[in-house]
Amino acid sequence: MHGLDRETEVLVVGFGPVGATIANLLGRYGVRTLAIDTATEIFPQPRAIALDNEALRILQAAGLPEGAFETIAIPEVRYRSPYVGELARLQTGGCLDGHPKLVTFYQPELESELRSRAVEYPSVTVALGVELVDFVEEADGVRARLRHRDGAEHIVHARYLIGADGSKSRVRKALDVGFDGRTYAEDWLIVDAKLGSSSLDHIEFRCDPRRPAPHMPAPGGRQRWEFMLLTGESAEQMERPEKVRELLLPWGSPDDMEVERTAVYRFHARTVARFQKGRVFLAGDAAHITPPFAGQGLVAGLRDALNLCWKLAWVLGGLAAPGILETYDQERRPHAKAMIDLARLAGRVIMPTSRAQALATGVLLRALRLIPAARSYLEDLKMKPQNQFDHGLFVERRRRLARGRLARPKTGLIRGGMFPQAWIQRGNDGCWSDDALGDGLTLVGFGVDPQEHLGQAAAEWRAAGGTCIQLCHRGQRLHRGEGDHVWEDISGAFVPGIAPVGWAVVVRPDRTILHDGPVAEAARLVGETLALLGAEDAYSGRSDETGPGATAASASAATEAHR
Ligand SMILES: Cc1cc2nc3c(=O)[nH]c(=O)nc-3n(C[C@H](O)[C@H](O)[C@H](O)COP(=O)(O)OP(=O)(O)OC[C@H]3O[C@@H](n4cnc5c(N)ncnc54)[C@H](O)[C@@H]3O)c2cc1C
Structure with a gap:
């Protein structure tokens, strides 16, 4: 070596x-x-x-x-029961934070x-x-x-x-x-095959106790099937080409499918x-x-x-x-x-274990679909746990605002939750907002330049690998010659989408919201952010040479200084 x-x-x-x-x-x-x-x-x-x-x-x-790797956007995930028909249809079409909600790859x-x-x-x-x-x-x-x-x-x-x-x-x-946790008792056979042509565009789960089987399209003309093994079936038996052909028959002629691989897995939680x-x-x-x-x-x-x-x-x-x-x-x-x-x-x-269980689950899900709120909870992906922390590296909100401080307006910002992503523009240049945020800590001002409110904290913020950007609402009249940190929010996702003009938010490099408040209090937001990072000692003696937008460079330069 x-x-x-x-x-x-x-x-x-x-x-x-x-x-x-x-x-x-x-x-x-x-x-x-x-x-x-x-x-x-x-x-x-x-x-x-x-x-x-x-x-x-x-x-x-x-x-x-x-486009760095091929994907197929999946508009729906369907669950079907052989006894009661369609159980659920998850809506996975469209975009969230700049990306398709679900793809295969x-x-x-x-x-x-x-x-x-x-x-x-x-x-x-x-x-x-x-x-x-x-x-x-x-x-x-x-x-x-x-x-x-x-x-x-x-x-x-x-x-x-x-x-x-x-x-x-x-x-x-x-x-x-x-x-x-647990290891499941069942094994599953995974079959990946290439098909000449297919109109399959969604993921389908066949919730059949006799043989549960998810099936989905993948890039390169591929499709995947997962077949649960039944009691008494062995991996060796199931991987035999003739058995695989038999399993694939309901989906077309196996002669038109090129099986790329088969493998048996046991799942764990x-x-x-x-x-x-x-x-x-x-x-x-x-x-x-x-x-x-x-x-x-x-x-x-x-x-x-x-x-x-x-x-x-x-x-x-x-x-x-x-x-x-x-x-x-x-x-x-x-x-x-x-x-x-x-x-x-x-x-x-x-994978219901019996016909009775499949029927009971099916009837329950069908009934839930009749209640609009329950249906939306299930099918609009509201069941999916939000990537939002109860405790961690963010300034937890105090229950009562300090006397004299501005009352908190309604915002869509949740500290410890994710900052959204949307398309933004500057002149003829457009980009996804994460790319404008860069790799460092970012102080974002909604409709107002947060830099103007930082005062002496600006140097400390830069030294901490922090940058500032301003997100303006569509068509906001900007001063001539505004800096390259000012961006127009094309879709309105940010202003007034999640915060009113005059608000500011500190976003971590992993796009988690660390702090927020009135932009007029930007220096306080930055001070509290740095205190949370335990930065007081860390910055003493550092120069403020790192410029806006150069956070990665600042991090590595600081790494050098630290060695
Ligand atoms: C059938 C199936 C379907 C799945 N479908 C999905 C899906 O649709 N979506 C999804 O998000 N996830 C899915 N997963 C899960 C996903 O595949 C795994 O979570 C993921 O591949 C794990 O990546 P990893 O890098 O953590 O581990 P691994 O891919 O296992 O990589 C670990 C690496 O560590 C190396 N290594 C091990 N020990 C040492 C050592 N001592 N020294 C040096 N190197 C070592 C190994 O060689 C290996 O390259 C699926 C899993 C299975 C089995």
Whole structure:
């Protein structure tokens, strides 16, 4: 393992889709990163097939432009029962925060894209065919023993270690943080096949106790079927070509289908007791695994990646106190668990164990559809747990406003919730708002320039990797020569969509709302933000050379200063 440094800031164990996303994000933030994987090649068989708008937004944050990998937007997810007909029709068409609500994709293509981009970052090193053997935590970092497939060993010292090493995670076992939950009794046969032509555009769940079977289209003329194995059926039996042909018959002639792969899986619903122990973090399947019925396994891992990476970058850059890292577990674990619970609930509908249970579930769901509010809760995806934290790294709202302070107007801003994304424009230039927010902390002013209200706090904000932007309502008359931080909100999603003119919000690099208030109090919002990050000590002696829009650069420059 010649050429590998003995020191790094973050060691990422596992270069699957979650590890590769982490490497890209850390690369963007300028963090010195070593990513390793036992395997030398991408796992060729796709497991994940569906991603939601949040996942696509995270991949956008990780630097993947639209179209970087092929997707198919799915307008509906239908649940059908052989006894009572259609049970539910989830409305997944259209966009949310700039991305389709649900797409299917081809996992190896996404992974290949993530890998090739990660190695482009000067601060990222990737070593394949290298496994983590063991590690010990020390006062200032983690000392890890790595072994190349040729037997050569290498010791690396990292300030932090992330275990993104999948469901059998060695990192998790070493941390001894449990992996509680359940393993399903049933096995499932996954069949991916290419079809000459097909009009299938939606996902369909056949909720039949005799053989539950989800079925969906995927890019490249592919389709996926998942067939539950029945009592007495073995994996070997089910994977036989003649059996696969028999299973596929209801969907057309198997002669017109090219079966690409078959594999039998057993699903689990498990989470660790803690996502962090000392300087070691778990992300992706290493921390949580879910049955795929809600299509949220990888999505949850991507949420982990975005939540954790900027915090590590800020701490390593001396821009925040190490204590903020504890909010990773606080914020991510409850949400990952809620998604698993949703998948388990969906599993009960999809795989009824008997005709009687299928009938009872069917009748109940049909009845619920007659009640408009219940139907909307079910079919307009309101059941899906919001990515919104009860506790964590945001300024929790006081119950009563201080005397004399402006009464809080009604806004759509929830601290600890996600800041939306919409299309914005400046002159003839348009972009998605996340791209204008950039990689750092952003103070957003609605209809008013927040910079003008920062006063002396402006320098401190810049030093903290903070930038400012102003979102104007469509057609707002702007001063001539306004800065390049002023953008017009084309769709009205922001002003007055979620906040009135004169309001301001602090948005974290992972697009979580950290603070909000009147723009006239921008200096206070910034002060409270920096205090929350534990920044008082972190900024002493720093220069304010970092300019607006250069947050990633500022983070890496600060990293340099910190070394
Ligand atoms: C049938 C099925 C369907 C699914 N459908 C969906 C879906 O539609 N949507 C969705 O979001 N999710 C879905 N999932 C879940 C999704 O596939 C996983 O959550 C995701 O692939 C996990 O990615 P990961 O990077 O955490 O782990 P992995 O992909 O398992 O990657 C872990 C990596 O770590 C490496 N590694 C392990 N140990 C070591 C070590 N000691 N040293 C170095 N490297 C190591 C491995 O070689 C591997 O490359 C599905 C899963 C299955 C099984």
